[in-house]
Amino acid sequence: MNKKKVMVAAIVLALVLSIGGVLAYFSDSDAATNTFTVGNISIELTEPNWVADNAENILPNQKVAKDPTIKNDGSNPAFVFIEVAIPKKAANAVIIENQDGTSPDPVPTDAQPLFELINSTGNVGVNSGWYLVETDTTDASVNKYVYAYGSSTAMTSLGVNASTNPALFNEIRLANVQEGWSVESSTQNVVVTGYGIQTEGLSGVTNTAQANPSTVWGLLKANAVHKP
Amino acid sequence: MIAKKRIKYAALILILLAATVVSGIYAYTSYEIATVENNVVSGAVNIELKEYVKDSNGQQVEVDSVNEHVIPNENIPFTVRVYNKGIKAYLRIKYEYVNATFNISDINMNSTDWVKKGDYYYFKSILDENTYVELFNGYTIPNNITGEYNFIITAEAIQSEHLNVNFESDTPWGNITIEDSIDDNYDISTVNVSSNTIVDYKDDSRKFIEIPANFMENISLLKPGDEISDYITIKNVSNKDIEILMKNVNLSTISNDNYRYLNLKVIDESNNTVYDGTILQNTLTSLGSFKPGESKRLKFVVKFYEGNPNATSEKDYKIGWKFYLNELEEEIDVIDIINPYTGDGIIFWVILFVISLCLLALTIKKFILAKKY
Incomplete structure (x- = not known):
């Protein structure tokens, strides 16, 4: 009577042991697939209101529309900067009169920039929303001014497809250059350059919303593929 | 007339035969x-891998998976945990990178709690019921990379009881097979x-x-x-x-x-x-x-x-x-056919069976001979 039972038990045991000694306990697995698309920083510098013809044969104190603007045409938000290189002349090579025509007093000793930046209010200066982060007067012929898009304490993140608003400045004005200093009939280049850098993962920047412009500009100068 | 009698005899013998056969097989009655x-x-063993990121308000939210545009060196607020919703279990993790154009160095798993053997990080402690372990809190995109890559996280668990583990071995869990649980919704805290x-x-x-x-x-x-x-x-x-x-x-x-x-x-x-x-x-x-x-x-x-x-x-x-x-029983009660008999009683039934067969054979023979006429 027990023969049948023993046979069944033997079959079960054989079945169990035939799994080749692999122990199978209760188990489970779970997985997740994450996708990261490593993007890039790409910016475009434009001056929507610049008309090259308007910059020909300009006279002292004449303003020409010029509004440097950066557009983020990359796939990641960026911190952006604009560098304006303004030609200058040595203090003893030019006299730039005051707006009322009088000579400056005291007589300047530093080289004098030939152009002034005019903001939206019509005054000398850049528009609000931009911050002068670096001035470089070491070059003999040009002064470089770097403006950060942001405030003195925090960069403004420029989103994908967004443009800086307002422009850095709205017009450029030839300084009130006294005649006879070889500025007449000359061609002066005002070079405007845009720079951009990622907003995340910046060393020394723990909070993107409070990224110090000097810190970010320093990182950009050190690490950029196209260095300033 | 004679034919009918013979049929009656045959039937009687057949019944007797049946009775012996039936009684012969069912010699026991069990009460x-x-x-x-x-x-x-x-x-059951049941684990759940949960991933979290931060929303625009900086609040942690759970997601099924992360799909983000990132830049090199970016630190993502990406947190991953494994919850144990089943019985006590051991846990191991595998990280895989697909379509990466470079070699990504592994996530840093602290050596106090984890040991790396082969493709897996093994959690050295037993994961109790209704607890979780955090794999990492924050993830940094590797430097110098381009394009899209997949970061696959696999968690596997096995019951801890009766399993012989050896974290010195190349295969700490031995030769085992991992299956999916039959019910992803199994929650031991609700089992009564x-x-x-x-x-x-x-x-x-x-x-x-x-x-x-x-x-x-x-x-x-x-x-x-x-x-x-x-x-x-x-x-x-x-x-x-x-x-x-x-x-x-x-x-x-x-x-x-x-x-x-x-x-x-x-x-x-x-x-x-x-x-x-x-x-x-x-x-x-x-x-x-x-x-x-x-x-x-x-x-x-x-x-x-x-x-x-x-x-x-x-x-x-x-x-x-x-x-x-x-x-x-040792003694046999001949008259009572229904009661069980074992041991020597069987011989009685065998003899009766043989006699019945002989009688049947004779009757059939006579019947056939009678028919021939």
Whole structure:
């Protein structure tokens, strides 16, 4: 009577042991697939209101529309900067009169920039929303001014497809250059350059919303593929 | 007239023949003396991988997966945890990178809690029920990379009890197979194990068999390798030799196939194995003979075999234990055909069977000869 039972038990045991000694306990697995698309920083510098013809044969104190603007045409938000290189002349090579025509007093000793930046209010200066982060007067012929898009304490993140608003400045004005200093009939280049850098993962920047412009500009100068 | 008589004789002999045949096969009648209804419930291993990022308000939110535009060196507020919603288990993690154009150095898993063997990080401690372990909090995109890549995280868990782990070995868990749990929604905190044991004795049979009221009762969740044991005492209080048998049945709605990994072993006081096989039986199975006055305490051991797949998890195994008694008679009562006979009584029936066959043969022969005329 027990023969049948023993046979069944033997079959079960054989079945169990035939799994080749692999122990199978209760188990489970779970997985997740994450996708990261490593993007890039790409910016475009434009001056929507610049008309090259308007910059020909300009006279002292004449303003020409010029509004440097950066557009983020990359796939990641960026911190952006604009560098304006303004030609200058040595203090003893030019006299730039005051707006009322009088000579400056005291007589300047530093080289004098030939152009002034005019903001939206019509005054000398850049528009609000931009911050002068670096001035470089070491070059003999040009002064470089770097403006950060942001405030003195925090960069403004420029989103994908967004443009800086307002422009850095709205017009450029030839300084009130006294005649006879070889500025007449000359061609002066005002070079405007845009720079951009990622907003995340910046060393020394723990909070993107409070990224110090000097810190970010320093990182950009050190690490950029196209260095300033 | 003669033909009719012959038919009657043939019929009578056939009936006699049938009676001997029938009685010859069913020489025993077993009386059900006691039943037990109880159940054991099997547990399950179930883990859940949860991923979190931060929304625009800086609040942590759970996501199914992360799909982001990133830049090199960016630190993503990306947190991953593994929750244990099943029984106690060991855990291991695998990180894979697909379509990466470079070699990504691995996530940093602290060496106090984790050890790397082969492709996996093994968590050295047992993950208790209703707890979680955090894999990492914050993820930095590798430097100098381009394009799209996939970051796949796989978590695997295995029951900790009965498993021999050795974190010095190249295969800390040994040669095992990982399966998916049969139910992703299994949550051990909501499982209520109830075990109602019902012991029923027929008539006076409590004199013969004593079964504990909580026979084999087990309130914890069963898993491969577990053993439950209990005792039944059998005493022959009659003046005849008796045999005790059992035939256990499936009382649940799940198929018998699910019970094949529940093994039953019955051992007597001398440590002899009385029975060793599946917990369910198709036929009456002897638990031994007992002389008048003889008493035995049998140990019943139910073991959930290792080697069974997740298919046996989360099951409520209802079992009907059925115990029977056979009287073993030495004297034969010739007149009473219905009563059981064994031993020497069989010879009587064999002789009667042979005589019946001979008579039948003669009758058939005569019948055929008569027909020829």
